[in-house]
Amino acid sequence: QQPVQSPQAVILREGEDAVINCSSSKALYSVHWYRQKHGEAPVFLMILLKGGEQKGHDKISASFNEKKQQSSLYLTASQLSYSGTYFCGTEGRGSQGNLIFGKGTKLSVKP
């Protein structure tokens, strides 16, 4: 089943923070996060494999709550370059290799 992302869209001013959530109805093996600029291919941000795991680079980080089957992506002090659509992708336990993406969250950062 497709993971559910929220919110569907968010508009920020430069320097503001945002959180994007991803939840699944299935037990998860992994959670992936990607960002896609308009008309371009999605670009990998990070993958989380273990419950409780948190990762990040620059000012973008993510957490994975395995028990709740949820992940959240945190964007801190957003920059104009953060604009795009963010997708979470999940692999269910027992269905590794089957990466299902959510519908995406469109993030717009304004000056």
Added chain:
Amino acid sequence: SQTIHQWPATLVQPVGSPLSLECTVEGTSNPNLYWYRQAAGRGLQLLFYSVGIGQISSEVPQNLSASRPQDRQFILSSKKLLLSDSGFYLCAWSRGMGMNTEAFFGQGTRLTVV
């Protein structure tokens, strides 16, 4: 280094015509290969994935099919296109079993069925 090639970049086809989109990966062996379709408001929909030559898993019933005639070649086909087949098609690859490594996407093919 590994690269993924997908072509054509854009395609306009009439309803009822056949389709063949090709994707090749260089610089790696035995990749997992994927075809996704992106339609407005529906995110990235997994169509097919393959863990080896001749091994294809279909996720969504449709009039599309996929084949993997060589280790690093993945082809998406249709015998007769429908208007609903329009969309942005993305090929991707990853290493190993499962997706515990990142997926690398091709630049996509924008298909318009008229």
